[in-house]
Amino acid sequence: MSKGQETNEANAGPVKASEMGMEDSIEHHVPMWSKVGFIGAGNMAQAVATSLIRTGLCIPAQIIASAPSARYKFHWPQPMDFCHDNVRVVNEAEYIFLAMKPQYLDQAIQGLVNDKVVLNGSKAIVSMLVGIDLQTLKKKLSPLIPDSNNAPEIIRIMPNVAMKYGKGVTGLSHDNIKPDNEHLMMTQKILEQGGIVEVIPEKLMNAFGAIAGSGAAYLFLVMDAMADGAVKQGIPRDMALRIGTQLLKGAGQLAHKDLIRLDHAAQAHPAVLKDSICSPGGSSIAGIHALEKAGVRCAFIDAIEAAKKRSDEIGALAKE
Numbered sequence: 001m002s003k004g005q006e007t008n009e010a011n012a013g014p015v016k017a018s019e020m021g022m023e024d025s026i027e028h029h030v031p032m033w034s035k036v037g038f039i040g041a042g043n044m045a046q047a048v049a050t051s052l053i054r055t056g057l058c059i060p061a062q063i064i065a066s067a068p069s070a071r072y073k074f075h076w077p078q079p080m081d082f083c084h085d086n087v088r089v090v091n092e093a094e095y096i097f098l099a100m101k102p103q104y105l106d107q108a109i110q111g112l113v114n115d116k117v118v119l120n121g122s123k124a125i126v127s128m129l130v131g132i133d134l135q136t137l138k139k140k141l142s143p144l145i146p147d148s149n150n151a152p153e154i155i156r157i158m159p160n161v162a163m164k165y166g167k168g169v170t171g172l173s174h175d176n177i178k179p180d181n182e183h184l185m186m187t188q189k190i191l192e193q194g195g196i197v198e199v200i201p202e203k204l205m206n207a208f209g210a211i212a213g214s215g216a217a218y219l220f221l222v223m224d225a226m227a228d229g230a231v232k233q234g235i236p237r238d239m240a241l242r243i244g245t246q247l248l249k250g251a252g253q254l255a256h257k258d259l260i261r262l263d264h265a266a267q268a269h270p271a272v273l274k275d276s277i278c279s280p281g282g283s284s285i286a287g288i289h290a291l292e293k294a295g296v297r298c299a300f301i302d303a304i305e306a307a308k309k310r311s312d313e314i315g316a317l318a319k320e
């Protein structure tokens with residue numbers, strides 16, 4: 001992002017619902033008496049909330065978010081409720097997303113305990129905290145749940161930032177909540193406004209996060225590196241970035257449309273698309289050779305392993 005853009009954003013003022021593609025006439029589906037709340041108001045909370053507003057699943061007035069500082073206040077659609085009070089979020093929202101960094105979870109829960117907040121079956125708690133498993137989460141939340149027979153549904157998710165534009169992918173795990181449970185179904189629907197949702201066994205959650213949560217960062221790095229390559233060959237940087245952006249979009253669309261169309265067939269493999277670009281003795285296969293020589297496959301496998309390992313470590317720290 002250029003300096004100019006940063007300044008414009010800082011001065012931009014409240015985001016209008018219309019700027020987020022929200023149609024005035026769209027029917028809202030999260031019941032009007034219900035609210036979706038976010039404890040933590042940063043990038044991921046905004047991505048989930050933006051997808052809800054964009055599709056009209058709820059209106060801005062049904063969204064409440066809290067954070068210690070006001071640094072994100074004007075990034076949120078108006079007239080949503082932005083506050084500095086986690087207690088209000090818990091008391092007012094039916095669906096409560098935990099969207100702070102994992103290291104602030106204990107502090108946030110302690111604040112709720114100090115205020116004698118009670119959680120019961122009228123709420124669903126949806127955690128997006130990297131590394132924190134359901135068992136640890138349930139243990140940490142237990143001081144807020146006096147009646148285990150009337151406990152909130154606790155759901156763990158791993159979203160990604162592309163949810164903001166409806167192109168996200170979210171992993172979702174839970175502990176044997178019945179498939180027809182209203183809170184589970186609505187949580188899934190909320191997340192589907194931002195893209196696709198994969199319900200996965202919890203043991204795969206950290207690996208899922210390593211590709212779906214962190215993966216966009218790897219692709220941006222690829223884009224940046226390719227832009228460097230293009231600049232080295234004399235292409236201006238801004239043009240190289242435009243090419244890279246369109247390239248990722250186009251390659252994503254091709255993979256999405258063409259591979260899904262071949263679903264379950266032996267050809268449903270990205271190598272089929274790669275092979276279709278590489279003509280015998282051509283320039284693309286020369287480039288592929290250079291990438292393979294540099295160990296690009298191993299680098300990606302290692303990156304996913306490293307991210308998964310780091311999530312495991314964060315989770316282990318949270319258990320201490």
Ligand SMILES: NC(=O)c1ccc[n+]([C@@H]2O[C@H](COP(=O)([O-])OP(=O)(O)OC[C@H]3O[C@@H](n4cnc5c(N)ncnc54)[C@H](OP(=O)(O)O)[C@@H]3O)[C@@H](O)[C@H]2O)c1
Pocket residue numbers: 039040041042043044045066067068069070071072086098099100101102104107108128129130158159160161213214
């Ligand atoms: N970013 C991703 O791509 C991604 C992907 C998957 C999962 N996640 C998970 O999503 C969560 C949020 O990540 P993020 O990237 O959105 O982080 P972020 O942009 O740094 O936002 C974190 C928010 O939490 C707030 N916060 C800190 N302490 C709090 C407290 N005690 N009570 C209430 N709010 C508090 C921060 O407040 P201030 O604004 O005052 O600092 C900030 O608004 C993390 O747990 C992360 O593991 C992120």
